[in-house]
Amino acid sequence: xxxxxxLRSFGxxxxxxxxxxxxxxxxxxxxxxxxxxxCAARVSRRGWVARLGAAYVSVFRxxxxxxxxxxxxxxxxxxxxxxxxxxxxxxxxxxSSAAYQAEILRGAVNAVPRGQAEAAAALGxxxxxxxxxxxxxxxxxxSVPPLINEFILLLxxxxxxxxxxxxxxxxxxxxxxxxxxxxxxxxxxxxLFYLAINLTLAGFGALAERRLMPxxxx
Amino acid sequence: MMRSDRFSMTRREAFKAGLAAxxxxxxxxxxxRLALADDALAEVKKRGVLTTATEMQFPPFDISDxxxxxxxxxxxxxxxxxxxxxxxxxxDLPWTSVLPGLExxxxxxxxxxxxxxxxxxxxxxxxVPIADATAALMKRxxxxxxxxxxxxxxxxxxxxxxxxxxxxxxAFAAKLPKPVEVKEYVDNNQSYADLAAxxxxxxxNSLPNLAYAAQQRPDTFSVVLPPFGQPTYxxxxxxxxxxxxxxxxxxxxxxxxxxxxxxxxxxxxFGQSMDLPKTVPEPAI
Numbered sequence: 001x002x003x004x005x006x007l008r009s010f011g012x013x014x015x016x017x018x019x020x021x022x023x024x025x026x027x028x029x030x031x032x033x034x035x036x037x038x039c040a041a042r043v044s045r046r047g048w049v050a051r052l053g054a055a056y057v058s059v060f061r062x063x064x065x066x067x068x069x070x071x072x073x074x075x076x077x078x079x080x081x082x083x084x085x086x087x088x089x090x091x092x093x094x095x096s097s098a099a100y101q102a103e104i105l106r107g108a109v110n111a112v113p114r115g116q117a118e119a120a121a122a123l124g125x126x127x128x129x130x131x132x133x134x135x136x137x138x139x140x141x142x143s144v145p146p147l148i149n150e151f152i153l154l155l156x157x158x159x160x161x162x163x164x165x166x167x168x169x170x171x172x173x174x175x176x177x178x179x180x181x182x183x184x185x186x187x188x189x190x191x192l193f194y195l196a197i198n199l200t201l202a203g204f205g206a207l208a209e210r211r212l213m214p215x216x217x218x
Numbered sequence: 219m220m221r222s223d224r225f226s227m228t229r230r231e232a233f234k235a236g237l238a239a240x241x242x243x244x245x246x247x248x249x250x251r252l253a254l255a256d257d258a259l260a261e262v263k264k265r266g267v268l269t270t271a272t273e274m275q276f277p278p279f280d281i282s283d284x285x286x287x288x289x290x291x292x293x294x295x296x297x298x299x300x301x302x303x304x305x306x307x308x309x310d311l312p313w314t315s316v317l318p319g320l321e322x323x324x325x326x327x328x329x330x331x332x333x334x335x336x337x338x339x340x341x342x343x344x345x346v347p348i349a350d351a352t353a354a355l356m357k358r359x360x361x362x363x364x365x366x367x368x369x370x371x372x373x374x375x376x377x378x379x380x381x382x383x384x385x386x387x388x389a390f391a392a393k394l395p396k397p398v399e400v401k402e403y404v405d406n407n408q409s410y411a412d413l414a415a416x417x418x419x420x421x422x423n424s425l426p427n428l429a430y431a432a433q434q435r436p437d438t439f440s441v442v443l444p445p446f447g448q449p450t451y452x453x454x455x456x457x458x459x460x461x462x463x464x465x466x467x468x469x470x471x472x473x474x475x476x477x478x479x480x481x482x483x484x485x486x487x488f489g490q491s492m493d494l495p496k497t498v499p500e501p502a503i
Contacts, residue, residue, distance in 0.1 A: 008284075009284060011284060012284040012285050015285060070315075070318075073322075073324075074315075074318050074319065074322040074324070075322070077322035077323060077324065078322060082323070082324075085309075162312060163311070163312055163314075163315050164311075164315070165271070165309045165310060165311045165315070165319075167282075167285070167310060171310075171312075172282075172285075174275055174405070174407070175274055175275055175282040175310075177275075177407050177411075178274075178275035178276070178277060178281070178282075178405070178406075178407045179275075179277060179281050179282060179283055180434075181407070181410060181431060181434050181435050183407055183408070183410075183411045184411075
């Protein structure tokens with residue numbers, strides 16, 4: 001073990017960690033947006049809308065992310081659609097994560113006791129207000145731990161975007177391993193960066209959970 | 219799970235949601251452009267940029283030194299692009315994505331060193347050779363049981379999956395008195411790491427790659443001489459349809475060889491200069 005290998009590559013790893021963070025967060029944010037829409041579709045009363053949402057989840061959760069990325073970047077090009085690498089990477093992560101986030105959100109909405117919505121309706125709340133003031137605030141709180149879980153999983157899965165030529169953290173660790181012939185040091189360096197990012201993410205999750213408690217109780 | 223029926227979205231809300239999702243998906247492909255089936259060389263000259271791709275994990279050909287692309291391929295493609303009057307751009311892709319990317323027209327030329335084989339010639343247009351690719355073996359420096367290639371009989375040898383060197387190893391091993399266990403890795407570094415760790419007895423690769431690896435870690439690795447494989451060569455590859463581009467690249471490579479620049483590059487990266495065929499050779503494998 002030669003720690004100086006990690007130190008010499010510290011700048012390179014930091015830069016790659018920045019790419020990992022940027023690509024993952026863009027994927028998570030866009031994925032949350034699409035996921036919320038898919039969740040809304042899935043709980044829809046309209047049969048065909050609900051089925052459309054279910055079909056989305058089946059496809060994007062059922063096909064490996066690696067295959068989705070290869071499909072977007074390489075196979076769409078065969079049909080004359082040349083997707084830039086960054087768009088393919090962020091799009092692939094977002095579309096895949098949306099399926100998981102939709103299910104997390106749906107689970108959270110369903111976990112709010114039915115009586116809450118009924119009580120609000122009995123008090124004369126409009127349909128939209130029932131959602132806005134009663135169901136969503138409670139569902140959001142319930143969904144924080146599994147969402148943070150999903151964010152961490154996605155951040156690690158973002159190592160796959162190297163197949164479209166994005167120099168993210170895992171890829172750069174491999175580059176360092178091949179340049180220095182010191183794979184152990186290179187991967188330990190990359191791993192420490194992942195750990196630091198994910199611990200920070202988990203910290204924000206804990207903070208969000210506390211803040212979303214009723215009346216800000218600890 | 220139970221579903222709330224009374225408090226679900228109305229049709230109009232759901233329609234709006236669906237529309238927004240469609241727009242979001244459409245936006246992802248907003249940067250799309252149609253691939254042109256124009257003359258390849260004219261297209262590159264018009265753009266002023268020759269787009270290339272390789273896996274930057276193949277020293278001494280392709281190295282990503284703290285993010286800067288280096289190696290024989292880098293020096294050579296820069297010289298070739300200069301001859302052609304264009305600039306070169308480089309994409310770092312995993313090896314398994316390089317040839318699919320070439321076919322999907324994601325770039326003009328693959329500058330990863332590709333061994334010329336009969337099978338590959340049917341699918342890709344090869345340039346004139348850029349280096350020797352003859353397969354050789356590397357062992358642990360302290361392993362006295364291997365002194366010549368035949369000594370791997372009954373031992374375990376690792377190599378990168380999908381490379382012609384592994385195919386040559388299998389053909390060579392079949393003729394040995396005792397069977398050789400061949401372990402295939404995603405890339406050569408894992409093979410080298412397992413060699414250093416003692417899990418395998420030798421690694422197979424082309425002679426220039428092994429010579430460079432052994433030079434970087436001389437107390438760990440040493441090359442087994444002579445190379446066991448049939449004489450083979452590395453070339454760059456392009457698409458079969460892009461004949462005009464490949465011809466221009468060939469002319470530029472030969473010019474760089476003729477004026478002595480190539481020999482300088484070889485000395486810098488391989489430690490010695492070597493003569494290469496001036497035409498695409500008939501593959502021996």
